[in-house]
Amino acid sequence: MTVAAAASATLVGVVLLAVGLFGVLRPYTVALWRERIDAVGSTRSWDEVEPTEWRVTIARYTFAILLGGGVLFLWMAAQQWLKLR
Numbered sequence: 001m002t003v004a005a006a007a008s009a010t011l012v013g014v015v016l017l018a019v020g021l022f023g024v025l026r027p028y029t030v031a032l033w034r035e036r037i038d039a040v041g042s043t044r045s046w047d048e049v050e051p052t053e054w055r056v057t058i059a060r061y062t063f064a065i066l067l068g069g070g071v072l073f074l075w076m077a078a079q080q081w082l083k084l085r
Contacts, residue, residue, distance in 0.1 A: 006084060009077035017070030023063020030063065031055040 023030050031051035039049045 003084065006077055006080035009073050009080060013070050013073030013075075013077055015070070016066050016073055020063045020065075020067025020070050023059060024067055027056050027060035027063065030059045034059070 028051065032049075034055065035049040035051045036046045039046045
């Protein structure tokens with residue numbers, strides 16, 4: 001184990017945790033952003049679109065998986081840091 005591997009795992013864990021936490025707490029915002037991207041090129045204006053409930057639910061579960069991945073990476077990083085001591 002090297003310090004670089006432990007630092008990389010820590011960085012990836014923090015990023016996944018932050019992104020996952022945002023998506024779990026604000027799934028409507030993420031789904032709305034996705035709908036606005038999908039509206040590009042459409043005849044509807046981007047401020048008239050609303051995400052469906054299933055898209056909000058998918059966003060919530062997707063970001064919950066990212067949140068879990070962040071926790072897992074931080075746990076692995078903690079194990080690596082402890083082995084380096």
